[in-house]
Amino acid sequence: MAEYSPREMMAIAAARQIKDGDIVFCGTGISMLAAMAAKHISAPNSIIFFETGAIDSRLEEVPLAVADSRVMHWTSVNGSLADAFATMQNRHTGKRVVGIMGAAQIDRFGNLNSTVIGDYHRPKVRFSGSGGACDVASFVGRTIIFMQHEKRKFVKQVDYLTSPGWLDGPGQREKIGLPGGGPSVVITNMAIMGFDSDSKEMFLKGCFPGISAQGVQACM
C-alpha cells in the first residue's frame, strides 16, 4: 500500500521535470505544489513565477489563487500582468520558462480546452476560460500538463481549442508562427505521457506503481 496520494505522486512527478535555473510558471493547486516541491527538493535554484507579476515569491503558506497576497511576499520584483507575460513572450527569458497547466479536455496533440463543453455559443458547461493558459502555451520553452485520467477528458477533438499544444502535428506550431516549444509531458493520476518527437502524438511513457497500461487505456 503506497504511503502517498495520487495527487502527491503527480506533484512529485512534475517537480522532477523542473531543473535548476528554470523559470516555473505556476497556476494554483497542484501546479503550485509541484513548483514548491521542486524548489525545496530537487531544483533549489528554480524560480517560481506567477502571471500576476510576482517573481521568485517566498511562499511561506500555500496561495489559493495566483493573485493571493502570499505570492507578493519577499519577491525579486513585484511587477504587473504586462511584465509577467512579456517575460514569457521575450525571446531570451521565454525559452527558460516551464509552464505547468491543466484543462478540462486534451487531445492527442496536447491541445487544451478550458473554456466550454459543447457548442461555444450554447455551451453545455462553461469553464473559467483561458486566463493566462493560452499565452503560456503559445510562448514558453515547454509545458507540463496535469490531467485527471478520465475518458471524457481525453478526447479526439477538443470542443474549444483554448491553449495550443502541437496543433495538428509536426511543424504546425512553426508554420502558424507560435514561438514556444510546446507540451513535453502529461501527468495524470495514473501515468506519465510524452509526445513523440516525430509525430508529436501522445504516448504512454510510464505508469505509476500498481497501474497497468491496460488500466490507463481503459480510462482514455
Next chain:
Amino acid sequence: MAEYSPREMMAIAAARQIKDGDIVFCGTGISMLAAMAAKHISAPNSIIFFETGAIDSRLEEVPLAVADSRVMHWTSVNGSLADAFATMQNRHTGKRVVGIMGAAQIDRFGNLNSTVIGDYHRPKVRFSGSGGACDVASFVGRTIIFMQHEKRKFVKQVDYLTSPGWLDGPGQREKIGLPGGGPSVVITNMAIMGFDSDSKEMFLKGCFPGISAQGVQACM
C-alpha cells in the same frame, strides 16, 4: 528703456498661453522658464511635465536638462519615457498637453527642423535630432514654438522635417493620421505669430514694444 530682456519677454508671452489644468510639456532653457513662470504667476494649477517621466515636479532650482535630478523631486509620479510619451499619445490626456518647443528652422506652416542643415546624408551642420520633439508635435493638443527671429531660421522649406506643424496646409494632419492639434503660436525675440485658421499659414499677431512690423519682416 524696457527693464526686461527679450528672453524674459518671450518666456512671459509663452506663460500667458498656458491655462490652469494644462499639462505643460517642457524642454530645457526658455521653455522651462515659461512653464515655471506660468505656474508661479498665471496658472498655478498647470502641471509641469517632462518627457523623461517626471510629473508635476517641484522645481526649487532650474534644471539644465530634462533628465536633471532636479525634475525628480517631489513629483506626483516618477515614471519612464514610455509612460511620458503614452500620456501624450493617450486620447484623453494628450488633448490636455501643451507642448513648448524650439528648432533650427521653421516654415510658414510651423513645420520644424532640429536635425540637419543641408543634405541629410552630407549635412553642413548636424544638430541633436528630434528627441521627443517629433512625438510632442505629433500628439499633443497644441504647441507653442520659440524661435530667434533670423532670416536663416524662417525658411520657405525646412532642410529636414523633424517635427510636424500643419504640414502642407489645411486638412493635411488629419489626412495623414496625426492625432495632435498642431502649432498655435510662434514666439520670437521680436514678435508673436499665429496660424490662420483657414490657410494654416503663419501671420504676425503682434510685435513686442519698440519693434515694428517692418522690422519683423526684415528678419524673415
Next chain:
Amino acid sequence: MNTSDNKVMTLPDAILRYVSDGCHLSIGGFTINRNPMAAVYEIIRRKIKRLHVYAHSNGQGIDELVGAGCVVKLEIAYAGSGRFAPTCVRFRKAVEDGSLAVEDYSNYQMTLRFLAGAMGLPFMPTRSSLGTDIIDKWGFTKPMRESDPKLPDKKLLVMDNPFGDWGDASHLVLVPAINPDVTIIHVQKADPQGTSRIEGLTFADVEQVKAARKVIITCEELVETDSLREKPDQNQIPFFCVDAVVPVPFGAYPTACFRHYDYDPVYLNDYRQAAQDETRFQNYLKEFVLGVDNQDELLEHVGKDRMDKIKADPRTGYAVGLDRR
C-alpha cells in the same frame, strides 16, 4: 475631466456621477485580490443595468455584478476566484442560460487591449493564441459589432510580419484597444488630488486607469499629498488621470488588500454556496448587498471578529495562519 485639487467625494456621488445604465465599465484587481468591492456593491444597490464590462481575471467583483443582473456583455479572459470558485458560479449560470454574452480573450490579450487604450493606439500586437479558437470563434457576432459604434468591427485579426522574419515572427495577432467609459480600482493610498499608490502587485490596474475616460479611485487611506510626494517612485497613478477619490476602509472586502487585510474565506465560501441556488443567491443579495447601505454596514453585519481574523500581519502583508478551509 475633473481638474480640481480636491476630488474627494462619497461613493454614492461618484457612482451616480460616472456610472450609468449601459456604460462600458472596467474594474481593477485580480480574482480574490483588490477588487473594488464597495463600488461593486454600490453599483448593485443603484440597480445600474445593461453594463458592458471588460475584465482580465477579475473574479469576485465580476461574478457579483453578473449575478445581480447588472451586466449584459462581458469581455474577459478568466472568470474564477481561485480555490474558492475555479469557475465563478453566477458567471457560469449566466453564460449557460444565455443571459450573458461573452467574448473570450487570453489574459495577456486583455492586458494588451487596456495597454493599447492607455497608449492611445488602436491595437497592440502579440504572438499569443495563433491556431486557437480564441481567433476562430467570436462571441459577439459581426452584425452585433458593426451595429455598435462602441465596439470594434473585429474581435481581433492575424497579420503577416511586415518586417519579414525580423524577431523570428512570421505572424502576429492584433487585438483592438479598449477605452472604457469608466474604470474603478481600489488602492492602498491616495491623496485628495488623485495621486495613488498601489502596494504589492499592480495587476493591470494602471493600464485600466489610463485607458478610461473617467476614473474612480477608492482607497484604504486618504493621505496628505506631501506624504505621497516624499517617495514618488512608489506612486503609479498621476492625479490628472483621476476624476473621483473615495476613501473606503475595507473597500476591497471580501477580497484581499495587501498589507491591510486578507480575503475572507468564510465570506467567499458562503458566497459560493449561495451562488449555486437562485433563491439562496437572492437572499444573499438581500442580506449582504441590498440590505446594507454601505461598506461600513456590511462590515458591522458580518461582524468585527471576522475583520480581526483577516487583519494583515505587518511582516508578510497577509493574515498568517488564517483558517482558509
Next chain:
Amino acid sequence: MNTSDNKVMTLPDAILRYVSDGCHLSIGGFTINRNPMAAVYEIIRRKIKRLHVYAHSNGQGIDELVGAGCVVKLEIAYAGSGRFAPTCVRFRKAVEDGSLAVEDYSNYQMTLRFLAGAMGLPFMPTRSSLGTDIIDKWGFTKPMRESDPKLPDKKLLVMDNPFGDWGDASHLVLVPAINPDVTIIHVQKADPQGTSRIEGLTFADVEQVKAARKVIITCEELVETDSLREKPDQNQIPFFCVDAVVPVPFGAYPTACFRHYDYDPVYLNDYRQAAQDETRFQNYLKEFVLGVDNQDELLEHVGKDRMDKIKADPRTGYAVGLDRR
C-alpha cells in the same frame, strides 16, 4: 545566460566577457543623468571598435564613445547634453565628417523599439512622425540593411489601421524591435544575484535591459538580497535578466546619480571645451580616460573636493546650490 546566484565581477572582466568589436550595444541613462560612464571609459580603454550603438537620448556616454572612435553606426533620437552641449560636439563632428552613420528616430520610437524587444515582438506601432522626414529619409541604405542580418530590412513602415477608424487612427507607424547583444546600465542598488533598484526616473533602462541578450549592471551599492526583497515594489530588474553585477561607486560620474551625486558642471564644461578641438580632445582622452586604470583613479585625478561639491542632499536627491555655470 548566467544563472549563478553570485554574478559579481570586476568591470574589466564584465566588459571583456560581454562587449567585443562590432557588437550591438545599448547603454542606459539620459543626457547627463545615470549614464554608465565607468563602463563607457573601460570600453574606450579596451579599444573596442566598430560598435553599433542604440540610444534614445544618452548624451555624455554616447559622445565619449563616438569621440574615442569606438562607434561606426548609431541609431538615436537625440544627441545632446542639455545646457552643457545642446548638440554633442564629437557626435556632431563625426556625422559632419562622415565617419559615423546615423539613423534618426524620435525618443518615443526608440523607446518603443526597446519595448518591442523586451516584449518579444518584431515591432511596435505609434502615431508619431507621420508626414515627417523621419519616415522619408533613411540614414542606413537599403543595401546596407539587407546585407546585415542584424539589421531589419526597413527603418520603419506606415500601415493603414486594419480596424478601420477604431481609436480614431487612420494610419500607424511601425518601428522594428531592437535586441542588443548587450545592454549596460548604472543603478543605485543591486544584489549579487542581479535584482536591481533604480531610484528616481527609470528613463528606458528597464526596457533596454529586457531587450538585450546580455546585461551588465553597474551599481553604486552592492547590497544584501534581503534588503531589496523587503520592498520588492521598488525593484525594477528581475535577477534572471542580469549576467554581470559590478559595484562601482560614482559609476555614473561625471553624469548624475539621483540621491547619490549630481553631475559635475566643471567636468562637463571642460569636456565640451576639449571636444571642440582634435588635439585638445586627444589630450582629454589621454589624461582622463586612457591615463587612468579605473573610475577610482579618475576620481582621485579629478580630486576629492569636486566629489564633495556634487554630493547629493538627502532631502532633494541633488546638490543644492551647486555652482552650475
